[in-house]
């Protein structure tokens with residue numbers, strides 16, 4: 459979807475809707491009203507981002523698991539630019555477990571913290587080989603025992619490679635759910651538990667993708683593009699960012715701003731351009 463496609467904003471006028479949201483925010487909101495508003499945000503985001511998806515490229519659970527571990531402290535784009543060469547050389551856990559560490563370090567260097575990450579991914583490849591017959595297990599309890607794999611990584615893998623519903627509490631998710639007053643918690647595990655109470659399980663995985671898409675494209679950490687946001691009428695934090703529609707439009711990222719996305723190999727239906735390979739301009 460292009461920035462222009464995001465026309466819900468101009469249609470009714472941001473300021474009118476924002477005033478309504480602010481009026482509502484003046485009175486304390488009941489739990490029931492908050493849950494209804496949260497579910498409405500989820501429905502509206504589903505219309506804005508019908509193509510929301512994990513932004514790591516992967517072809518099987520092993521690739522997703524490794525890519526997710528590599529994504530710590532860097533962008534999905536950088537991981538996607540790095541993993542093709544890694545998986546070309548080490549396509550299976552057995553291959554990666556038997557690799558020469560220095561060679562792996564060289565390949566994943568662009569993702570940062572490459573020595574620690576090499577230890578993690580080689581350690582988890584060895585654990586997959588030795589304890590799980592070379593397959594990624596599809597259970598939370600097993601996944602979190604693998605080196606370098608926490609609950610967040612486990613949920614990404616379960617939700618996207620095994621179809622098990624899960625909530626991914628990353629930095630975007632944490633910021634947005636607090637801006638929307640869905641929770642006041644700061645701890646990811648507590649946030650996850652509170653959000654799980656608001657939405658049916660069947661929504662968890664896609665809700666996570668939609669919220670993260672919104673956080674990456676529109677509701678940024680430092681300067682949210684409030685003036686170009688399609689859910690201002692549901693947001694108690696409208697005005698935290700740029701409210702001028704023209705200026706806000708310029709803050710939009712990826713396909714919303716007319717730029718390439720993060721995946722070199724985006725799924726069918728993605729309306730933007732694929733990301734360029736490592737070293738290419740674009």
Ligand code: SF4
Pocket residue numbers: 637676677678682683684685687688689690693694695696697698699
């Ligand atoms: S961009 Fe602004 S209006 Fe939209 S969700 Fe974020 S804080 Fe709320």
